[in-house]
Amino acid sequence: MKNFLKVADGIDVLPLLMALKSHPELWDQNTLRTTHPGTPHTEVSDIWLRFNDLTQGVGAVPDEHESVNYPAFKALPQARPLIFGLMARIEGERLGRCLITKLPPGGRIEPHEDGGSHAAYFERFHIVLQSLPGNAFRCGDETIGMRAGEVWWFDNAVEHEVINNSADDRIHLIVDIRTSR
Amino acid sequence: MITTHIESLAENLPELQPLLPLHYAELALNQDKVPLDPQFDVYVQREEQGGVMFIALREAGQLIGYFIGFIAPGLHYKTCLTLTMDIFYVHPDRRGGGAGAQLFKAVEAEAKRRGVQRMFVGSKLHKDASWLFQRLGYELCETYYTAWIGD
Numbered sequence: 526m527k528n529f530l531k532v533a534d535g536i537d538v539l540p541l542l543m544a545l546k547s548h549p550e551l552w553d554q555n556t557l558r559t560t561h562p563g564t565p566h567t568e569v570s571d572i573w574l575r576f577n578d579l580t581q582g583v584g585a586v587p588d589e590h591e592s593v594n595y596p597a598f599k600a601l602p603q604a605r606p607l608i609f610g611l612m613a614r615i616e617g618e619r620l621g622r623c624l625i626t627k628l629p630p631g632g633r634i635e636p637h638e639d640g641g642s643h644a645a646y647f648e649r650f651h652i653v654l655q656s657l658p659g660n661a662f663r664c665g666d667e668t669i670g671m672r673a674g675e676v677w678w679f680d681n682a683v684e685h686e687v688i689n690n691s692a693d694d695r696i697h698l699i700v701d702i703r704t705s706r
Numbered sequence: 707m708i709t710t711h712i713e714s715l716a717e718n719l720p721e722l723q724p725l726l727p728l729h730y731a732e733l734a735l736n737q738d739k740v741p742l743d744p745q746f747d748v749y750v751q752r753e754e755q756g757g758v759m760f761i762a763l764r765e766a767g768q769l770i771g772y773f774i775g776f777i778a779p780g781l782h783y784k785t786c787l788t789l790t791m792d793i794f795y796v797h798p799d800r801r802g803g804g805a806g807a808q809l810f811k812a813v814e815a816e817a818k819r820r821g822v823q824r825m826f827v828g829s830k831l832h833k834d835a836s837w838l839f840q841r842l843g844y845e846l847c848e849t850y851y852t853a854w855i856g857d
Contacts, residue, residue, distance in 0.1 A: 658713065666819055
């Protein structure tokens with residue numbers, strides 16, 4: 526496969542899933558990604574763990590590559606070993622955005638490419654927290670079904686889309702990491 | 707919503723096995739003499755060698771159809787990577803809405819991605835799906851005969 530690479534398998538994601546059950550209030554506190562005009566992510570719910578510092582407004586981000594911790598990162602310490610375990614595994618040099626995203630059964634993320642300098646600077650990884658048969662993740666001409674406990678890199682500069690035709694939510698932890706080049 | 711998924715046959719065996727008797731009852735020949743008794747170990751072995759393509763047809767996560775085929779260079783034509791259909795099935799309740807065509811379009815796309823140059827697909831005459839293959843633009847190339855000689 527040219528657009529996907531499985532980085533790890535058998536990761537214990539249950540502690541974070543359990544924590545998510547205990548914190549339903551964390552979903553959709555930040556809706557910029559899911560509500561901006563033309564977004565392909567209208568059907569997903571997000572929890573931002575790390576993102577750009579938007580305290581001065583979306584148009585006044587001091588450094589596009591710099592992400593800061595959001596309160597949910599402190600509320601979900603179970604995410605830390607997953608994120609920093611991945612950083613160590615791939616010898617990451619800089620941690621970017623980290624967010625948990627949920628697509629309901631029957632939901633779809635419309636075809637799109639991730640552009641901009643952030644996408645070009647970071648590599649994108651998906652730590653799969655929950656994904657049942659019926660999920661299809663297409664990137665270019667390749668389509669795979671990711672399973673819970675797997676970690677995947679994919680080329681988000683290539684057009685990609687997701688269809689959740691499974692019986693339950695698809696929940697992924699997305700992690701952007703700058704790697705050695 | 708019905709979607710197609712490139713999946714592992716071995717991982718799907720528990721979900722696949724309840725469908726096989728339905729498939730067998732509808733399509734198999736000589737059922738009074740030839741019971742359904744798949745050699746799953748052979749399928750799994752071939753899949754481990756990279757020679758199996760399994761495409762699942764799913765609705766709300768449920769397996770409602772499938773395609774199983776074997777990929778290998780032709781025995782007579784080793785430069786030609788060939789996909790030979792083993793079986794395909796669409797649950798009777800889900801027929802008539804284009805699911806079969808959807809399944810085979812996914813098969814063809816994945817076969818192309820894997821570098822397959824030629825596909826062979828087929829259909830029993832007593833449950834003829836030739837219309838599907840003709841609609842997909844496939845060419846009629848061979849007629850098969852059978853005789854029971856085991857008595």
